[in-house]
Amino acid sequence: MQFHRFENSAALNSNFAKRLIDLLEAGIAERGHAYLAVSGGRTPQALFSHLAGTELPWSKVTITLADDRWLAPDAKDSNERLVKSVLLQDKASAAHFISLVTTDERAEDGADAINKRLAVIPTFDAVILGMGEDGHTASLFPCSQELAEGLTIAQDALAVNPTTAPYQRMSLSKQRLLNTRHLFLHLVGAGKLPVLNQAVAGDDVMQMPIRAFLHHPCVDIQVMFASE
Numbered sequence: 001m002q003f004h005r006f007e008n009s010a011a012l013n014s015n016f017a018k019r020l021i022d023l024l025e026a027g028i029a030e031r032g033h034a035y036l037a038v039s040g041g042r043t044p045q046a047l048f049s050h051l052a053g054t055e056l057p058w059s060k061v062t063i064t065l066a067d068d069r070w071l072a073p074d075a076k077d078s079n080e081r082l083v084k085s086v087l088l089q090d091k092a093s094a095a096h097f098i099s100l101v102t103t104d105e106r107a108e109d110g111a112d113a114i115n116k117r118l119a120v121i122p123t124f125d126a127v128i129l130g131m132g133e134d135g136h137t138a139s140l141f142p143c144s145q146e147l148a149e150g151l152t153i154a155q156d157a158l159a160v161n162p163t164t165a166p167y168q169r170m171s172l173s174k175q176r177l178l179n180t181r182h183l184f185l186h187l188v189g190a191g192k193l194p195v196l197n198q199a200v201a202g203d204d205v206m207q208m209p210i211r212a213f214l215h216h217p218c219v220d221i222q223v224m225f226a227s228e
């Protein structure tokens with residue numbers, strides 16, 4: 001793990017956006033196309049604005065989410081709504097987006113269709129994770145019955161029913177999230193640091209799923225942190 005601490009979120013987001021743009025450019029140069037997975041929640045919003053305002057051949061970039069809430073794509077708490085309204089704007093409006101939701105009522109019933117959509121994505125150029133106070137990442141929640149499956153399956157995505165957070169979810173699996181050239185953990189807020197420290201100090205992945213990424217033997221996760 002590499003820990004990068006920034007003075008404030010403005011410094012973090014401008015530095016992080018530049019780094020991501022470089023990685024996407026390198027991906028386009030090498031494969032003709034670049035692939036990015038972003039997280040939802042509150043943390044990435046300012047980063048998304050930075051990216052949206054940056055020149056890049058965005059039509060050669062495919063973006064998906066690490067997870068989404070099983071809601072209509074225009075619902076207030078939908079991560080897809082956030083990505084479409086903040087990231088896929090301005091210069092980035094030409095980027096392709098792969099949605100993690102279908103019109104099925106139950107996330108379980110949409111999982112096969114989502115896995116088919118995700119099959120077109122090779123190794124990601126970059127995956128950006130977030131982390132909740134319970135040590136969840138993507139929608140790999142310590143409280144959910146599906147956690148063991150999410151940590152072990154070879155499939156790209158699975159339906160998750162958290163018991164301590166709202167909504168059914170569709171989450172990328174650990175294996176799919178780790179299938180990336182660069183892995184980031186984006187943390188803004190003083191409250192995230194004790195959670196990170198607790199995660200780093202222990203090894204029970206079922207208790208804090210983020211540990212599966214922090215302690216991975218082959219993947220060097222870059223933690224991008226600002227306390228405010």
Ligand SMILES: O=C(O)[C@H](O)[C@@H](O)[C@H](O)[C@H](O)COP(=O)(O)O
Pocket residue numbers: 039040041042043044066067068069079129130131132136137138139
């Ligand atoms: O849909 C979601 O909720 C996320 O993808 C989730 O994994 C998020 O990244 C963390 O819960 C951190 O959320 P905040 O950025 O809001 O603290």
